[in-house]
Amino acid sequence: MVPILNFIHWSVDPEIFHIGSLSVRWYGLLFASGFLIGYYIGEYMLKSEKVNPKWIDSLFFYMIIATVVGARLGHVFFYGWDYYSQNPGEIIKVWHGGLASHGGAIGILVALYIHSKLVTKRTMLWTLDRVVVPTALVAAFIRTGNLMNSEIYGVQTSLPWGFIFENNGETVPKHPTQIYEALSYLLSFGILSYLYWKTNSKNRPGLILGAFFVLIFTARFFIEFIKEDQEAFEAGMALNMGQWLSIPFVLGGIFLIIRAIKKPEVIFNNRY
Template structure:
């Protein structure tokens, strides 16, 4: 194996630092994703003549829910043995450790309460719009994982294999962060087209179903070439990420079938 034929990856995860304060690629990409999501949501709300005040409160709900849900997902699904003994570490999000499945669950919970309190519309109505931008945010977050040299795959002989030198790796590994990011970008493109170019946006749950199927099916298959994130996953036929993806895929199929069977719903100006 000619190691010079592969990509040697040793990027500093910090862009710059001033004393104890530092700006990291991961945080910057996370913020860019939410900012892009806000403007995408603004275009959607204007297109449907929805009060933009709804968007402001929704944005706050989503930021808080995503961070809390993703952190708790990591703590409960991947690191409970450690965090149960070190509860003070749970709040230290800046040390890393966010789970996309937990983030998805957090978003659903937040949207439920937001719908009851603000929009008074079905939860799936706003989820159909929110998930379009969530896919873009997820793609940027995975690029952040690449900049952190984390969550990568098993050894590969493919020419685009990455040698993650910052982690002490000496053999090329699958850059699964890029695989996931590209799959999320494709999902984003499909949902964007569905919303802006078809009437399927008015079939409640259809876009949400597409999101669940495309994002978590791709996650399920990519996990086969991803290194175990936690020691307890060693030897498992399916790892934790795959087990957590299956219910989302099934829910997505159900939502798509259900949406196609029901008549479209168009709301008037709020």
């Protein structure tokens, strides 16, 4: 048996500092930093296409609201309805943690549909193909925030990089699935950036979005096999909730990729 000292003892305080009742936490800082960096990346992308600069700020606003609201409601309804139905006041306390990436994806889809109709007057796929590139990077920041919160980790492991999450009273090493996901999202960001900048993918509506869905949710599906159940109802399930929710996104991504490849390129006129 490998001595327990060979593993990583993780006891980072999720709170950076507090002033009175105001608490600044690593999770919130990483979440906000991810969005800020994602904004500048998205701004650079859209400026390179010479689109209306007013679209950029409004798109950033839509994305923030959609991600937070969608991810929070996804967590509430998919994972914690039994608790939140009895404690509705806790729903708005996003700073306590509890965001579901699947809910965030749904929220973004709804918000960008509205943005496409009201602001850009372009197809929703045009917007999504550009938004998902920095979104993959934001997802990596969020999972790093989960690590700082000592949450959403994996089952016991004997691998030398296992984390003992001491803040949660753990005494055995667990898979740091937050890191696995963050790294897979960083890889996805690199691939999507390559598709956008180095190929004609952005002229094939839905191709980059489809690649995003396949990359992100395939990684999520397989990592879930070594992740602890987030809710009691998942015990004994062949596939957990995260996996069931990932399947439609992967299938939808494959459909979008095939559809985009079969259709001719679309060169957009960026005058406004």
